[in-house]
Structure formats: structure tokens, C-alpha cells
Amino acid sequence: MSFKKIAILALRIIAAVILLQTLYFKFTAQPESVVLFSKLGVEPWGRIGTGVIELITGILLLVPSTVFIGAILGIGLMAGAILSHIAVLGIVSQGDGGQLFMLAIVVLISCVAIAILYKQQGIALYNKVFGKSA
Numbered sequence: 001m002s003f004k005k006i007a008i009l010a011l012r013i014i015a016a017v018i019l020l021q022t023l024y025f026k027f028t029a030q031p032e033s034v035v036l037f038s039k040l041g042v043e044p045w046g047r048i049g050t051g052v053i054e055l056i057t058g059i060l061l062l063v064p065s066t067v068f069i070g071a072i073l074g075i076g077l078m079a080g081a082i083l084s085h086i087a088v089l090g091i092v093s094q095g096d097g098g099q100l101f102m103l104a105i106v107v108l109i110s111c112v113a114i115a116i117l118y119k120q121q122g123i124a125l126y127n128k129v130f131g132k133s134a
Contacts, residue, residue: 008117012062012114013062018107023055050077057077060073
């Protein structure tokens with residue numbers, strides 16, 4: 001396996017693992033998660049809905065034929081998370097030293113890189129959906 005393939009796989013795994021590891025906090029209504037979504041005014045439906053979308057996104061990033069879709073969803077999710085931190089929650093949330101914010105940045109950068117690297121998959125999907133030929 002080439003270095004490029006290993007690096008791309010690493011990006012996919014890093015983004016998926018970060019997304020999937022936060023699900024425990026969201027789906028079990030851990031106090032840290034409840035406080036964050038309460039500050040945003042979307043507790044509990046925002047917490048659960050975000051968790052479901054993160055679960056789907058993590059899976060899509062790991063399945064080779066759906067990587068591009070997962071990357072686009074990941075970009076949207078992390079853009080929302082980053083904006084929420086900047087506008088409402090603050091970079092440091094509940095004394096975490098900015099860890100949640102930095103994890104969102106890592107996932108965003110990974111997903112942007114993945115979307116660029118899987119651009120052909122996106123173009124093929126667009127052509128399939130809209131009936132265009134390459």
C-alpha cells in the first residue's frame with residue numbers, strides 16, 4: 001500500500017473515530033453534552049439529532065463507496081460545531097482547555113482534505129443524480 005493510500009485511510013479513520021467517540025456522551029445524556037446543547041437552546045432534540053447525523057457520517061467515511069458523502073456531511077457538521085463554539089459556547093467549554101473545539105477543527109480539516117481527494121467520487125455522484133455524462 002502506498003504512502004498516499006495510507007495517509008488517506010488515516011484521514012478517514014481519524015475523522016470517523018472522533019465523530020463516533022462523542023456518541024456515548026450524546027446518546028447517554030452525559031451532563032457535559034446536556035449543558036452544551038442547553039446553552040445552544042436545542043436540548044434534547046439537537047443533541048440526539050446531531051448524534052444521529054454524526055453516527056451516519058462516521059459510517060459513511062469508513063465505507064469506500066460513500067466517503068465523499070461522509071466528508072461533505074462532516075464539513076457541514078464541523079462548520080456548525082465551530083461556529084457554535086465561536087458564537088455561543090466559547091473556545092474553552094466547561095474547562096476542557098479547548099479540546100472539543102480543536103477536535104472539531106481536526107475533523108473539519110480531515111473532511112475538507114477527504115472531499116478534495118475524493119472529488120471524482122463526488123463528480124460521479126452528481127452525474128448519476130442529475131443524469132449528466134462525464
